[in-house]
Amino acid sequence: MSISTEVDMERIPRHIAVIMDDNGRWAKAKELPRTAGHQQGVETVKKITEEATRLGVEYLTLYTFSTENWNRPEPEVAALMGLILDHLEDEIFMKNNVRFRVIGDLERIPEQVRVRLHECMERTKKNEKMTMVIALSYSSRWELTHAMRQLAEKVKNGSLQPTGITEESIQECLATSFMPDPDLLIRTGGELRISNYLLWQCAYSEFYFCDTYWPDFDEEELRKAIADYQSRERRFGKTGEQVAKK
Numbered sequence: 369m370s371i372s373t374e375v376d377m378e379r380i381p382r383h384i385a386v387i388m389d390d391n392g393r394w395a396k397a398k399e400l401p402r403t404a405g406h407q408q409g410v411e412t413v414k415k416i417t418e419e420a421t422r423l424g425v426e427y428l429t430l431y432t433f434s435t436e437n438w439n440r441p442e443p444e445v446a447a448l449m450g451l452i453l454d455h456l457e458d459e460i461f462m463k464n465n466v467r468f469r470v471i472g473d474l475e476r477i478p479e480q481v482r483v484r485l486h487e488c489m490e491r492t493k494k495n496e497k498m499t500m501v502i503a504l505s506y507s508s509r510w511e512l513t514h515a516m517r518q519l520a521e522k523v524k525n526g527s528l529q530p531t532g533i534t535e536e537s538i539q540e541c542l543a544t545s546f547m548p549d550p551d552l553l554i555r556t557g558g559e560l561r562i563s564n565y566l567l568w569q570c571a572y573s574e575f576y577f578c579d580t581y582w583p584d585f586d587e588e589e590l591r592k593a594i595a596d597y598q599s600r601e602r603r604f605g606k607t608g609e610q611v612a613k614k
């Protein structure tokens with residue numbers, strides 16, 4: 369594979385979030401079962417994790433299974449859980465010094481998978497090159513509902529005043545409280561939607577949509593997304609002149 373896209377190594381996004389879509393359509397186009405698409409998708413996860421680590425990305429958050437995905441046919445859900453179980457032992461984390469974390473409603477996850485997730489987080493907790501996060505049984509509305517409940521409990525027991533509810537105190541109640549907001553959000557597969565992913569956190573993220581199916585997404589595609597991100601001016605509400613002065 370020849371790598372052609374140049375990226376500025378001084379301005380690598382700290383946090384990249386990805387909506388890994390189109391495994392099913394990739395498989396269908398090849399007349400394979402949908403699960404073959406998910407299997408190939410796992411190979412892309414490994415490739416992209418390694419490349420992101422090489423590039424110096426600090427956090428990579430991968431949308432792996434949404435709250436809404438529980439509504440898929442049971443055999444597909446089981447196959448996805450099986451894939452997670454099979455690949456958490458992977459050397460990828462230790463070899464690349466990657467810390468593993470998971471965000472989402474883990475109470476809904478089968479016990480065996482949940483145990484393995486905790487083992488993997490424990491095993492990799494001291495790794496420090498990059499943090500790879502999978503969003504599993506995750507949706508933003510679930511996360512925000514959960515956060516609001518936590519805040520309401522605190523107000524009820526008197527440890528928090530309503531005026532103490534600030535952007536920071538909300539942020540602390542989110543599943544993502546241990547990481548910065550995504551700088552860049554990538555969605556593969558051509559759909560132009562956010563599908564209940566990191567709604568609060570993506571308030572100022574740069575969005576990058578591409579038509580490539582996730583199983584075909586590779587190192588070069590990631591570099592293209594980063595180069596595109598680097599060509600943009602992030603203004604955070606200010607004027608272009610103010611930003612240029614910095």
Ligand code: IPE
Nearest residue numbers: 388389390391392393394432
């Ligand atoms: C993304 O691929 C993986 C998950 C949502 C688990 P899809 O399974 O959504 O593939 P398409 O969108 O049906 O092609």
Ligand code: IPE
Nearest residue numbers: 387388389431432433434563
């Ligand atoms: C989003 O993909 C969720 C994940 C990538 C895990 P979907 O394929 O479920 O999204 P929609 O439902 O088509 O928007």
Ligand code: MG
Nearest residue numbers: 389390391392
């Ligand atoms: Mg999809």
